[in-house]
Amino acid sequence: MSRWFRLVMFVTGASSLFGSLYVWHATNQQAQVLMRAQQMRDHLYRTLREEQNRPLAPGADLSDSNLPMIYAITPTYNRPEQIAELTRLSQTLMHVPALHWIICEDATTASEPLQRFLLNLKLPYTFLFAPMPSKYRDDKKMVYKPKGVAARNAGMRWIRDNNKTGVFYFMDDDNSYDLRLFREMRYTQRVSMWPVGLVTGLALSTPVLKDGHLVGWYDGFIYGRKFPVDMAGFAVNVDYWRAAGEVEMPFKTSYEEDGFLRAIGISFSELEFKANDCTEIYVWHTRTSKAPKAKRTIFEPAFDDSNIRILQNSMLIEPLTEANANKNYSSEVSKMMTLKTS
Amino acid sequence: MSRWFRLVMFVTGASSLFGSLYVWHATNQQAQVLMRAQQMRDHLYRTLREEQNRPLAPGADLSDSNLPMIYAITPTYNRPEQIAELTRLSQTLMHVPALHWIICEDATTASEPLQRFLLNLKLPYTFLFAPMPSKYRDDKKMVYKPKGVAARNAGMRWIRDNNKTGVFYFMDDDNSYDLRLFREMRYTQRVSMWPVGLVTGLALSTPVLKDGHLVGWYDGFIYGRKFPVDMAGFAVNVDYWRAAGEVEMPFKTSYEEDGFLRAIGISFSELEFKANDCTEIYVWHTRTSKAPKAKRTIFEPAFDDSNIRILQNSMLIEPLTEANANKNYSSEVSKMMTLKTS
Incomplete structure (x- = not known):
């Protein structure tokens, strides 16, 4: 706890402010944190972010960069391994220049460890609260919930509301990423795609290419999907998404990617294939075992x-x-x- | 495959050279790789390493550094998620200056994906083959094998044989590490210790301190151990280890850490406690779920x-x-x- 901060949190609800104000003192005050919450359409949507004087890691320094921005949208939720996962993923992202991390938590409050993680984070980032809508959360009959959909939609709305340009990419907090992936996705014109390793019973999900042309899909879960791809297998250009109507991800379990890509209106011939014509694996769907509950x-x-x-x-x-x-x-x-x- | 290399591998066995020589051509030749193997005492011990002209990541540049070196010893083995894990861990290590990574594989040959990973690795590293001795591997009655022991001993032997000084640390390839841990362990004088999260049923393993003094241990597996600590919970000064007789890790499942620390002769009062007097968690024993076998x-x-x-x-x-x-x-x-x- 050698690095601490004064934390100022403003919490706003619905369309009006209600002022719950906390001031948190600590040694070595280094930053102020502004925490805001806004109700967006049908579910909550809030922001926690730091002021400008937070030091960034060298790789995160944008000052001399004219690169197109990458917006990495990461759904997360409170669990024993959450801080470990976010810590590890942040170390990957610290190597990527011109990247802004949008962390979207399935919650309406942040745990103290999560707050401390964010305060120490040396990356440009935005933190959003984006809980699953109650109609899915409270549905006892629904076995497979549409996890992370509210989070991904909140991330896209933040991009829209802040008039950003560049590319966005949905990054789960337990996947593993080769840094070459970011260099390639950065120049996506519409929608780019590549193989994902360790996903489904086939251990691989990829477009099938012959002579650079799409001839089919290889994935353990094809059924009924026009785009049988994993969430980690594509990136989208912000301007293209905007021109296509700023579509959202549907709350339809297992069909989130397909529903989104159909709605955005991309055709097969417009897809941009990366990772050396889909011959390299630059992202793996690693999954971390659930930690035991502490006794x-x-x-x-x-x-x-x-x-x-x-x-x-x-x-x-x-x-x-x-x-x-x-x-x-x-x-x-x-x-x-x-x-x-x- | 845009970055490729000429690979030169020398394989030596026992105490004499037998020259299996491979020359591997590719586009954009950027480096040479020297692969050597030596039989060390009772088991194999080989080295694959690159020549000096391999470009390093910025964080790995040692040129203007007078920091004590950290030798990270990582046992690994061939499995579907191996390259994902090593890729992710390498991104953590790329942020640590004055670090040399000793990767020890439980095998006598390296898979092609592993060779490609090593050739692209932008860190100072040494690759060793250190298979589990056959008397443990072939023992059908032995349920819990002493995994990684040959690897850790091979790593220590490399340090000894190359007359290195600094600190060594055993880093599993699926753990998660806060970068602050490396800043603290670097100045270890004898043996330093700190808490490990997400380990055993208690989700925590740590020395118990009151007023900076050790009063006990908190760990889900105490039984009979003088030092009930996780492999990720301590680092050792090379000179101290050498003065203590360059002890090895015993092939005794669940008692590897304890056996090693007892043999090194450290007393409780000599232990150096890090991570803000063991009040912070800078390393987590995350475990990656086994990937399905590809059909x-x-x-x-x-x-x-x-x-x-x-x-x-x-x-x-x-x-x-x-x-x-x-x-x-x-x-x-x-x-x-x-x-x-x-």
């Missing part, structure tokens, strides 16, 4: 006045209540070994 | 003369044989959709 040993009084009390803010995912404290207290005490000698 | 649809003749034939080198993990080609051929043909119109 409640941490309530043991032996940990009072120790570092464990501070660390628990970074690791707990269940609310701290007396009920679950008592539940596991006695059975897990043995996990803490106290030194007999030091 | 054999890829043998369909419709893919002849297409990009699929090139991509299969990057995705297949089973040997290409007529037997497995025929096995899945007919059932998976539908996964390829041929365009009716383009």
